[in-house]
Amino acid sequence: xxxxxxxxxxxxxxxxxxxxxxxxxxxxxxxxxxxxxxxxxxxxxxxxxxxxxxxxxxxxxxxxxxxxxxxxxxxxxxxxxxxxxxxxxxxxxxxxxxxxxxxxxxxxxxxxxxxxxxxxxxxxxxxxxxxxxxxxxxxxxxxxxxxxxxxxxxxxxxxxxxxxxxxxxxxxxxxxxxxxxxxxxxxxxxxxxxxxxxxxxxxxxxxxxxxxxxxxxxxxxxxxxxxxxxxxxxxxxxxxxxxxxxxxxxxxxxxxxxxxxxxxxxxxxxxxxxxxxxxxxxxxxxxxxxxxxxxxxxxxxxxxxxxxxxxxxxxxxxxxxxxxxxxxxxxxxxxxxxxxxxxxxxxx
Amino acid sequence: xxxxxxxxxxxxxxxxxxxxxxxxxxxxxxxxxxxxxxxxxxxxxxxxxxxxxxxxxxxxxxxxxxxxxxxxxxxxxxxxxxxxxxxxxxxxxxxxxxxxxxxxxxxxxxxxxxxxxxxxxxxxxxxxxxxxxxxxxxxxxxxxxxxxxxxxxxxxxxxxxxxxxxxxxxxxxxxxxxxxxxxxxxxxxxxxxxxxxxxxxxxxxxxxxxxxxxxxxxxxxxxxxxxxxxxxxxxxxxxxxxxxxxxxxxxxxxxxxxxxxxxxxxxxxxxxxxxxxxxxxxxxxxxxxxxxxxxxxxxxxxxxxxxxxxxxxxxxxxxxxxxxxxxxxxxxxxxxxxxxxxxxxxxx
DNA sequence: CTGAAAGCGCTTACAG
DNA sequence: CTGAAAGCGCTTACAG
Numbered sequence: 001x002x003x004x005x006x007x008x009x010x011x012x013x014x015x016x017x018x019x020x021x022x023x024x025x026x027x028x029x030x031x032x033x034x035x036x037x038x039x040x041x042x043x044x045x046x047x048x049x050x051x052x053x054x055x056x057x058x059x060x061x062x063x064x065x066x067x068x069x070x071x072x073x074x075x076x077x078x079x080x081x082x083x084x085x086x087x088x089x090x091x092x093x094x095x096x097x098x099x100x101x102x103x104x105x106x107x108x109x110x111x112x113x114x115x116x117x118x119x120x121x122x123x124x125x126x127x128x129x130x131x132x133x134x135x136x137x138x139x140x141x142x143x144x145x146x147x148x149x150x151x152x153x154x155x156x157x158x159x160x161x162x163x164x165x166x167x168x169x170x171x172x173x174x175x176x177x178x179x180x181x182x183x184x185x186x187x188x189x190x191x192x193x194x195x196x197x198x199x200x201x202x203x204x205x206x207x208x209x210x211x212x213x214x215x216x217x218x219x220x221x222x223x224x225x226x227x228x229x230x231x232x233x234x235x236x237x238x239x240x241x242x243x244x245x246x247x248x249x250x251x252x253x254x255x256x257x258x259x260x261x262x263x264x265x266x267x268x269x270x271x272x273x274x275x276x277x278x279x280x281x282x283x284x285x286x287x288x289x290x291x292x293x294x295x296x297x298x299x300x301x302x303x304x305x306x307x308x309x310x311x312x313x314x315x316x317x318x319x320x321x322x323x324x325x326x327x328x329x330x331x332x333x334x335x336x337x338x339x340x341x342x343x344x345x346x347x348x
Numbered sequence: 349x350x351x352x353x354x355x356x357x358x359x360x361x362x363x364x365x366x367x368x369x370x371x372x373x374x375x376x377x378x379x380x381x382x383x384x385x386x387x388x389x390x391x392x393x394x395x396x397x398x399x400x401x402x403x404x405x406x407x408x409x410x411x412x413x414x415x416x417x418x419x420x421x422x423x424x425x426x427x428x429x430x431x432x433x434x435x436x437x438x439x440x441x442x443x444x445x446x447x448x449x450x451x452x453x454x455x456x457x458x459x460x461x462x463x464x465x466x467x468x469x470x471x472x473x474x475x476x477x478x479x480x481x482x483x484x485x486x487x488x489x490x491x492x493x494x495x496x497x498x499x500x501x502x503x504x505x506x507x508x509x510x511x512x513x514x515x516x517x518x519x520x521x522x523x524x525x526x527x528x529x530x531x532x533x534x535x536x537x538x539x540x541x542x543x544x545x546x547x548x549x550x551x552x553x554x555x556x557x558x559x560x561x562x563x564x565x566x567x568x569x570x571x572x573x574x575x576x577x578x579x580x581x582x583x584x585x586x587x588x589x590x591x592x593x594x595x596x597x598x599x600x601x602x603x604x605x606x607x608x609x610x611x612x613x614x615x616x617x618x619x620x621x622x623x624x625x626x627x628x629x630x631x632x633x634x635x636x637x638x639x640x641x642x643x644x645x646x647x648x649x650x651x652x653x654x655x656x657x658x659x660x661x662x663x664x665x666x667x668x669x670x671x672x673x674x675x676x677x678x679x680x681x682x683x684x685x686x687x688x689x690x691x692x693x694x695x696x
Numbered sequence: 697c698t699g700a701a702a703g704c705g706c707t708t709a710c711a712g
Numbered sequence: 713c714t715g716a717a718a719g720c721g722c723t724t725a726c727a728g
Binding site: 052054056057059061062067069077079092095096098104105106107108109124129 | 396397400409416417425426439450451452457472477478
């Protein structure tokens with residue numbers, strides 16, 4: 001290694017001024033309040049150049065209490081191989097807006113716990129503290145950690161709602177509204193027996209969809225047969241279940257996520273039924289570039305990119321002093337596909 | 349806000365010890381060298397819990413000179429919409445290995461310059477200094493900045509080679525070797541007139557491919573007709589150029605990148621020629637999930653994920669004291685597709 | 697208009 | 713086995 005990196009004092013000595021002046025010049029804090037002679041400024045600048053001075057960012061952070069870094073925290077890997085297309089648009093939005101707001105992005109990759117899951121608090125210590133504030137997202141953000149963060153006053157924004165009553169800032173997609181829109185669409189086509197195929201895991205975003213499903217029935221004055229609401233994993237989804245739903249009067253089926261929809265479509269085809277002639281199908285939210293099976297499925301588009309952008313925007317405002325919590329819900333675009341038609345045997 | 353976060357002194361006072369003890373307990377530096385009574389340790393731990401003490405990471409970084417953060421620098425956005433699939437596997441590899449080595453990842457998103465390009469040195473200041481070391485990648489890493497980083501002794505690893513003689517650590521793909529393999533494959537099929545379609549921009553990775561192309565000819569004792577080596581953008585690639593190549597004796601064409609290959613295939617088809625019956629085609633390296641047009645193209649697979657992993661591994665070693673520069677070249681897997689066959693009119 | 701000093705919150709030799 | 717002190721490299725009131 002060459003000799004030690006020059007510090008501020010070295011520059012000050014070289015320029016014949018005090019370290020304070022160097023700091024002021026460095027930070028461009030030379031206005032009507034603090035006036036330093038142009039010659040001095042130039043001399044300091046020259047010394048900085050000559051010595052190749054670079055301020056130590058850690059020292060600056062310690063002194064100022066901030067470092068223009070936004071954290072990105074997810075409980076699972078940020079770059080998941082499977083969910084790739086799901087997280088990716090978030091990140092594109094986050095990066096774009098971080099760049100616009102002049103923040104670097106810190107990905108908390110180390111905060112592992114036993115089960116391979118990450119954790120905000122490791123040994124009771126908030127791992128996000130290195131960043132001025134953070135964006136949280138992932139398939140299940142832990143309510144207890146969000147509550148604690150809020151309590152501590154750490155600035156953060158969650159992408160997606162969390163299961164807590166504590167006030168915190170989030171950006172969410174309007175799953176309920178989008179689901180209502182899908183059900184309305186089915187009702188407009190004459191469906192009255194609409195089955196709901198949900199995940200056993202009742203994450204907030206799933207519950208929101210289900211809520212929208214029920215609201216739409218209510219608004220349409222349609223009685224909902226509870227036997228049409230079933231929860232299942234794609235792997236355990238059985239033809240028998242499908243048969244039961246159809247026998248119970250379902251002419252349309254909505255699925256909470258794409259894997260369920262894919263499994264369902266396979267079962268439907270196995271039975272020699274045609275979509276949408278014999279049965280209509282809709283997917284409640286498209287994350288992925290749709291697979292072949294779902295390419296033209298009726299669904300809605302979750303505004304992932306915009307959610308990323310908004311989260312960073314809100315966080316940025318918070319870091320600039322906005323103390324209020326912001327709860328934003330973005331609309332989803334309805335996507336009319338080719339999997340919905342009039343029911344084969346209208347029951348109207 | 350509630351009252352100020354407790355600091356180390358507060359814990360020390362509460363536990364009735366000196367700050368140094370708190371620091372030692374915090375960092376688990378209690379071994380045979382430094383022995384502190386178990387009661388004291390427990391008292392300190394209790395005080396930390398009671399006060400909700402969390403060490404200030406900035407202060408720790410300043411004191412220790414490191415912060416277990418690896419930087420990720422690219423000249424373009426890290427999350428590009430277009431090149432999506434190109435960078436993504438790098439990032440997956442980087443994240444996996446960073447997690448394994450217990451580092452967080454800092455994405456330098458702010459270092460913008462005028463033209464929208466990022467820059468390592470902003471106003472002469474190394475923007476990477478916030479991280480203990482960094483991984484650099486992107487479509488054109490600037491040689492001058494790499495040289496300066498190397499000169500300064502900043503720890504970094506480049507994914508991909510850079511156009512400089514300065515010694516620095518990199519992880520690259522063996523484009524030359526992989527291209528030789530492709531040419532050999534063509535030669536084995538009886539081709540002697542192999543055209544090379546390159547990008548006008550002669551980035552290092554492209555030059556490597558071209559070098560491999562020439563080496564393979566030499567090794568096969570095949571004279572290379574220089575008229576068969578052309579450079580063009582996909583947009584300006586003309587049917588006339590293709591006609592000329594074919595007239596000059598080309599029975600096979602290799603393309604430096606997928607957009608060129610896609611354009612070429614379109615032109616070939618427009619002429620009513622069949623692949624591989626009338627002309628064989630190979631792509632020199634697959635980044636993307638192949639588009640339909642290229643789905644079964646003969647090519648080679650760039651080990652993007654492994655390159656990301658290796659870069660972080662090498663950087664990690666450097667940060668742990670390994671002062672040597674490492675230059676790693678990873679092999680690419682040959683992918684035999686369906687776009688190569690014997691030439692229609694063998695000239696052997 | 698500029699300098700001396702305290703402070704940001706830690707860690708780490710160095711004494712005892 | 714533990715404490716007092718210096719140091720990491722900045723920024724920012726506070727004096728003059």
